Amino acid sequence: MKKDLIDIRDYSMEEINELIALAGRIIKNPEAYADVCRGKKLATLFYEASTRTRLSFEAAMLDLGGSILGFSEATSSSAAKGESVADTAKTVQCFADIIAMRHPKEGAPQVAANKVNIPVINAGDGGHNHPTQTLTDLLTIHMEKGRLDTLTVGCCGDLKFGRTVHSLIAAMSRYENVRFVLISPEELVIPEHVRTEILDNHNVPYKELRSLDAAMPELDILYMTRVQRERFFNEADYVRLKDSYILAPDKLFSAKPDLAILHPLPRVNEISVAVDDDPRACYFKQVAYGKFIRMALIMKLLGVSI
Amino acid sequence: MIIGSIVNGVVIDHIPAGRGMELYHYLKLDRMECQVALIKNAHSRKHGKKDILKVNEVIELDFDMLGYIAPQITVDIIRDSVRIEKIHPELPERIAGVIRCRNPRCITSSEQELRHEFRLADRENGIYRCIYCDTKAEKQSVI
Numbered sequence: 001m002k003k004d005l006i007d008i009r010d011y012s013m014e015e016i017n018e019l020i021a022l023a024g025r026i027i028k029n030p031e032a033y034a035d036v037c038r039g040k041k042l043a044t045l046f047y048e049a050s051t052r053t054r055l056s057f058e059a060a061m062l063d064l065g066g067s068i069l070g071f072s073e074a075t076s077s078s079a080a081k082g083e084s085v086a087d088t089a090k091t092v093q094c095f096a097d098i099i100a101m102r103h104p105k106e107g108a109p110q111v112a113a114n115k116v117n118i119p120v121i122n123a124g125d126g127g128h129n130h131p132t133q134t135l136t137d138l139l140t141i142h143m144e145k146g147r148l149d150t151l152t153v154g155c156c157g158d159l160k161f162g163r164t165v166h167s168l169i170a171a172m173s174r175y176e177n178v179r180f181v182l183i184s185p186e187e188l189v190i191p192e193h194v195r196t197e198i199l200d201n202h203n204v205p206y207k208e209l210r211s212l213d214a215a216m217p218e219l220d221i222l223y224m225t226r227v228q229r230e231r232f233f234n235e236a237d238y239v240r241l242k243d244s245y246i247l248a249p250d251k252l253f254s255a256k257p258d259l260a261i262l263h264p265l266p267r268v269n270e271i272s273v274a275v276d277d278d279p280r281a282c283y284f285k286q287v288a289y290g291k292f293i294r295m296a297l298i299m300k301l302l303g304v305s306i
Numbered sequence: 307m308i309i310g311s312i313v314n315g316v317v318i319d320h321i322p323a324g325r326g327m328e329l330y331h332y333l334k335l336d337r338m339e340c341q342v343a344l345i346k347n348a349h350s351r352k353h354g355k356k357d358i359l360k361v362n363e364v365i366e367l368d369f370d371m372l373g374y375i376a377p378q379i380t381v382d383i384i385r386d387s388v389r390i391e392k393i394h395p396e397l398p399e400r401i402a403g404v405i406r407c408r409n410p411r412c413i414t415s416s417e418q419e420l421r422h423e424f425r426l427a428d429r430e431n432g433i434y435r436c437i438y439c440d441t442k443a444e445k446q447s448v449i
Contacts, residue, residue, distance in 0.1 A: 106409065107439045108438075110437065128440065
């Protein structure tokens, strides 16, 4: 039976740990994997703008020896003519072996996965989920901290529409001794379904704060997010909230010396460029790790091994 | 008030008081040719008041929908004036085509032919969530 990746919660901890281990092996010896997907095609169906995720998927497939096809905006596909997601997916499966889909509507990759016989990877669906970013975040934390348990994880910024935060909380809450500090303006707190179904129902310790300064000293991981203009129906609300938190060097005085600062990128103003040279800044390393975990995922879903 | 017993049909009992009309419309009983009775605010030993629907014809019922709208109801199937079966609908694991997802960001809001489908997320509290976007179902969103 084919396997997809729609929601990180569909994967067991064992499966995630296997992917992280495989990515680690690829990082150590990329040449050994340079040809394992020869003859396979990845279709990147991106209905919404993306730099990192799309290029990361494409680089991952090319580095595995496979090839790529697809579109990078809805206007250059038949979606502009009103074609449904299901019809587009059924068409694409005639040409490709695996699909990576980004769509502004929540649940669109699930619709595609339900209709085709090839694996579908959710590359971000609206403000809902972004599981390959979560795999990237997990690999980054594992590489930088050497563990995924016994961590205090601070999530800061737009926790309402920040899909990467939702997926990260879902994934990290399964590891032992992980606690969350959720820092956001009142209007951008985590959605009710994340609070009840993930945190409350599984007795995961967390607290909600408005101040980043108050949270900083206890954090092992600081996961910064952008306030996402494209998720707001009202421009005035976006303008009012967009600069709620700005991480600058002075904010890091009280932070642990081995703090790891992550950000799914792109950033706008929430991390000053002056922080980039701090050894605790991991967000560009995170981009590099993203390619390796996607290589591991593509191999797993295509049933390729060496 | 006396309403005669039925010969062949169904009795939907223990409907929460005030929700009988909702079921009446959902089951499209207004289009039935046979005798149909909606009894509002009947005496209930357990809840004080309840609604009851009596339909003098054996009709196909969607027990998933009934279980979702009112899991405490019972359905008696009557044949030749004798109750041959008493059914207690349960909360179904999935319900399709019963509730509409109200999230404007959900794919169901733009793809009109996509069936709205919900999964049981919390049996204890009867909470359903959209299989596409995880939005919580609202009881008033019954299609």
